[in-house]
Amino acid sequence: MDAGGVLFNNVTEETDFLDRLAARHGADTQRLRGEIDARDAAYETGRAHVHDVLRDALAAAGAPAGVAVDARWLDDLYRDCLAVHPGAFTAIDGIRRHRPDILLVLTNNEAAHWDRVKDDRYGHLGRFDVIASSWQVGEVKPTGEFFEAVARRCGRPLDDAVLLDDNPDVLAEARHHGLRTLHVESPATLPEAVARLLDFPATAADTKGRT
Incomplete structure (x- = not known):
């Protein structure tokens, strides 16, 4: 994500x-x-x-x-x-609730310092199983080297991975490298989109925006 x-x-x-x-x-x-x-x-x-x-x-x-x-x-x-998108955090909560088998991976192009500034306020890093952002893997998205580094970080191939991103160019390149993708056009609707993608029912708790 x-x-x-x-x-x-x-x-x-x-x-x-x-x-x-x-x-x-x-x-x-x-x-x-x-x-x-x-x-x-x-x-x-x-x-x-x-x-x-x-x-x-x-x-x-x-x-x-x-x-x-x-x-x-x-x-x-x-x-x-900085502004937070509560719907995206709600989507993560829904995945945790309904699909605990899913490995949640952060795949952001970001400075380590900015990620820590955000984490101090919102605690987003602790919501993921694996931190595979650019500063952690030493490569930038969406290069092939980046996705290879993410796979190594996860300890598994990305054959069944789904990339959630707002950048169409990044998503196109990810598909070129064999990943499935979900275009996040509006984070507010991400809880419903994730529920459809992962085939679980979206309850009221899964669609109520919160951080």
Whole structure:
């Protein structure tokens, strides 16, 4: 299961996170977005801390030389922009209730630090049996190397796996690598979609949004 766009909003894509980051440090927002896109694999795979990558991206996007980034301010900004999708958490609860045989795996492209910031508030990491996000497996979705690394992390092939994700390009590539997929277009309807996919009855408890 993906996180950004499924469990949570996509902070850098759906909020004013980058606008506020750029404005505080005298950088251009559009240039900053491009500079981060060029560098995001470094923090997603754990090769660099996300704070360091953002500082380098700010400098490349017009911030003054030697720009300093306050770590506490940056984390507070991220928390302020973060929003949870209760329906996705409800879907996980439904799977646990009706299909305890299912291995729940988190497969997100994310910085380890941001995942921990989210976990401190919402405890999402503990809801999964396996954490196979990019920072844990050292590869980024949706490469073949990523799915191979996820299989190793799970200790089993992905022949019967189903990827839940909001990104159509990621889903298409996953199907190319032999996975079944479920396009999460609206996290609010995910409890019913998961119940249909896994063939269990959706009770009132399974469709009531909660975290």
